[in-house]
Structures are given as C-alpha cells and as structure tokens.
Amino acid sequence: MSLSDAGVLAGTPARDGWWMPAEFEAHEGCWMLWPERADNWRERARPAQAAFAAVAAAIARFEPVHVGVSAAHTEAARELLPRGVEVVTLAHDDCWMRDVGPTYLVGKPGELRGIHWRFNAWGGLEHGLYHPWDQDERVAPEVLARERRARYRAPIVIEGGAIHVDGEGTALLAEECVLNPNRNPAVTREAMEAMLREYLGVTHFIWLRLGVYNDETDGHIDNMACFVAPGKVCLTWTDDRADPQYERSQEAWERLTAARDARGRRLEVARLPMPGPLYMTESEAAGLAPSAACKPRRGGERLAASYVNFYFANGGLVMPLLDARTDAQARETLQGLCPGREVLGVPAREILLGGGGIHCITQQVPDPRLARLRPAPSNAA
Numbered sequence: 525m526s527l528s529d530a531g532v533l534a535g536t537p538a539r540d541g542w543w544m545p546a547e548f549e550a551h552e553g554c555w556m557l558w559p560e561r562a563d564n565w566r567e568r569a570r571p572a573q574a575a576f577a578a579v580a581a582a583i584a585r586f587e588p589v590h591v592g593v594s595a596a597h598t599e600a601a602r603e604l605l606p607r608g609v610e611v612v613t614l615a616h617d618d619c620w621m622r623d624v625g626p627t628y629l630v631g632k633p634g635e636l637r638g639i640h641w642r643f644n645a646w647g648g649l650e651h652g653l654y655h656p657w658d659q660d661e662r663v664a665p666e667v668l669a670r671e672r673r674a675r676y677r678a679p680i681v682i683e684g685g686a687i688h689v690d691g692e693g694t695a696l697l698a699e700e701c702v703l704n705p706n707r708n709p710a711v712t713r714e715a716m717e718a719m720l721r722e723y724l725g726v727t728h729f730i731w732l733r734l735g736v737y738n739d740e741t742d743g744h745i746d747n748m749a750c751f752v753a754p755g756k757v758c759l760t761w762t763d764d765r766a767d768p769q770y771e772r773s774q775e776a777w778e779r780l781t782a783a784r785d786a787r788g789r790r791l792e793v794a795r796l797p798m799p800g801p802l803y804m805t806e807s808e809a810a811g812l813a814p815s816a817a818c819k820p821r822r823g824g825e826r827l828a829a830s831y832v833n834f835y836f837a838n839g840g841l842v843m844p845l846l847d848a849r850t851d852a853q854a855r856e857t858l859q860g861l862c863p864g865r866e867v868l869g870v871p872a873r874e875i876l877l878g879g880g881g882i883h884c885i886t887q888q889v890p891d892p893r894l895a896r897l898r899p900a901p902s903n904a905a
Contacts, residue, residue: 531665531674536722537639542631543725544639546691546751547836548862550891552636553588554837555667556580557619557885558601560594563818564618564654564878566811575874576619577604579835579842579882582868584609586837592616592663612670617645617660620880622746623683625887626664626675629725630895637674639723640664642681646741647706653740653879654818678723680716681707685744685884687720690751693727693786695720698735700743728786732776736760737769739828740819746883747830749776752794752861755785760830761795769798796857799829799847808877821877833881834858836888841865844872844882 537543558576559565565572580589584606592614593601602611616624623646626638643661645652668675688696703713711719717729735743749759757780761773773795780793806823831854834843841862845851851869859867872882 531669532640532677533637533674535676537629537631537637537676538722538725540631542629542637544627544687544689544691545630545890545894546689546754547888548751548753549691549894551587551836551838552889552891553590554583554835555621555625555887555889556589556591557614557616557621557624557663558591558593558597559619559878560597561618561654561818562813563815564812564821565874566808566877568813571874572878573601573604575870575872576885577606578870579872579875579885580609581606582842582870583835583837583840583886585868586840586866592621592667614663614666615659616663617657618654619878620660620683620685620884621663621887622685622884623741624660624663625684626668626673627684627687627724628888628890629676630890630892633895634892635673635895636671636890636892637676638664638668639678640668640675641678641683643683644681644707646683647704651706656817676723678719680711680719683741683744684887685741685746685880687724688745688750689724689726690754690785692754693725694730694751695724695726695728696730696732696745696749696751696757698732698743698745698748700734701741701745704742706742726786730780730783730785730791732779734772734775736828736830737767737772738826740879744884747828747833747881748772749780750832750883754787755789756792756794756861758794758796758832758857758861760798760832762798767798767801769801773798794857794861796831797850797853799831799850799854800827802827802829802847802873802876804877827876828879829876830881831858833883835882835886836862836865839865841867842882843867843869844875845869846872846876
C-alpha cells in the first residue's frame, strides 16, 4: 500500500482488502455541496438553497452534516443552514456531491479510504450537462485531504449515482448509464465488471437495462432502484401502461426477480410508486439565467421524478416529497421496507428542477467501525 503523489494509493481497494459498504449501514456523517449556479437553479438558486438547507436539517437530526460552499456564498449559506451543520469552503462547478464526491471504503478497523472517480459532467463536451467541470474533478481529493484519508484514483469515468451495493458483494447498475460510450468509449461490460470488482470489492453484478425515463444522467441507478437491506430492493413503478416508464420498470422487475445476489439469494423486490408524471413549468424555466455553459431547461419538459432517490441516515430515512397524490403511499411503502427508521419527507421539487433528488445531492461517510463486522468480500468472480 504505497502512497504516491498527494495521498494517492498504488494498487486497488480489493487487492488491499477494502470494499464499499451498503448505504443502509452505519454512517459517520454526510457531505453535501451548495447550489449556486443561476443557469441550472432558478431565481439565482435561492429556492434550491432553501430546499438543500431543509435536506441538511433533516439529515442533521440523525448524523453530522458537512456542506461545501464556494467562498463567495459562505456567509449566505451559514444564514440558511441550521446551527450544527458545518460549512466548509470548497470550490465546485455544481452541487451533485453523490457524483463528484468520494466513494468511501472500509477495510482496516477504524479507518476509511476513498475512491476518486473520473468525472466528465455526465457525457463530456458533446453530451454532458455543463462545462467546464474541473472544479468538480477536485472535490473528491479535496474532501479526502481535509479528512486526512488516503485515496485511490480510478481510471474510469463513473458517478456515485450510477452505483448501488448491498455491502455483501453485490453491485446494482444500469447498462444505459455505466456502459454508455459517452463515459468510457470502447470499454466492454466484462472490462467494466473487472474494474468495479477491483475498486468496489464486489464479486457479483445485477444489471438493469434502463433507468428512469428522461433521466438526463443517462439512467442513474439511484433514480430507478436501490438496496434497502441485504436481499431487498425497491424499484420505481407505474401501473400506467401508456407511460413510457411502464416498460422500463416492467423489464427491471423481470430482471430483478430472476436475479440472485452474491450470496445466492433471490431478491425481494418492492414497487415504489412513481410520482407524476411531473413537468417543468414555463414560469420555472423563465427563472433560469441564459448560458452556453449549461444544458438549457424548458417549460413542458418531463422531470425524472422518483421516490427511490432518498437518503439513508442513522436511524432515519430522508425522502423527497414530490406529488401530493403519491407522497403518502411512497412514505408508507418506505416505512414498511425500513422498520425501525424514522421516515422524514422533505419538499424536493426545487432539487428535481435542477436534474436530481435527495440521494444525488448527498454522500454518506460510513462508520469506520463497519470493518469489524465482517471480512472484505473475496476478489473471486
């Protein structure tokens, strides 16, 4: 485990005995970034900032929260964020901490390490959502350096929202996103699996073909399906056969119910109702600043709304409130799936208008004591 420049580890996590734990396991805390850009967040990001502050306050009821804010916005963020939430000066291009922050690993008892994935704003100059993204590329190493944790520099482009694991050797992914040539041209599925075995410490893969309809991230798994416990998955669902999401969810259901996880279990799959469909209004779109550096948003566009896009906290679950017609049903379903957790709903339309959800804007920091609970998964196929 030799260290090279600026705390970068030689080798790979799996070879060193480290792995990614599940999100439903214990946390040390949570990281977020502050929404600031006026071309992606309407009304100079003020409504989004209020929504992010509400999410931070909800999570802070259960675990420590740290929010990265640019120097120019630090004072304003301190006024909006609740006392007890740490404000950290941290430059960034936009606020998607799940995708630009580190993916944390456990291995040696009492310690954490992180993966610094390569990032190209969900598709690069031709297909990505904004440019430049150089400050986002530096978020993961900045966070890990601040925490004095060593990092692995991965050779592939992938985002945290494209990955879900059960902590017991299984990874859940969507082909539409992870195998998209706008991330890693010419990288085969076999090569991608080999790389993720090395960096996540997983041994088994469950692939869905598609994510949520009109998801601008090319189908992040965190909007479509996620592990809620070992052997248990929740899936975004609609019964409306006329909705383009129906076939996507139906195919995902068939793949999930036919799959087995790394320990040979058949999955228990719960259907989480899809809100909406929801659309951006003309007045919401009019509040965005014109820009050639960011994907334009227009009134009438369908929003990729999903209740799967929630955050596990220590003893809690923070879910998005998106549609009064389905919020209560979604909350009841999540409470049934996660007994013993307090389920808190936070209004999240302003986050959705910017292209994501509560899971997208957060990154859990695992409890380093998790390493004591079991050995790292083997590196076998």
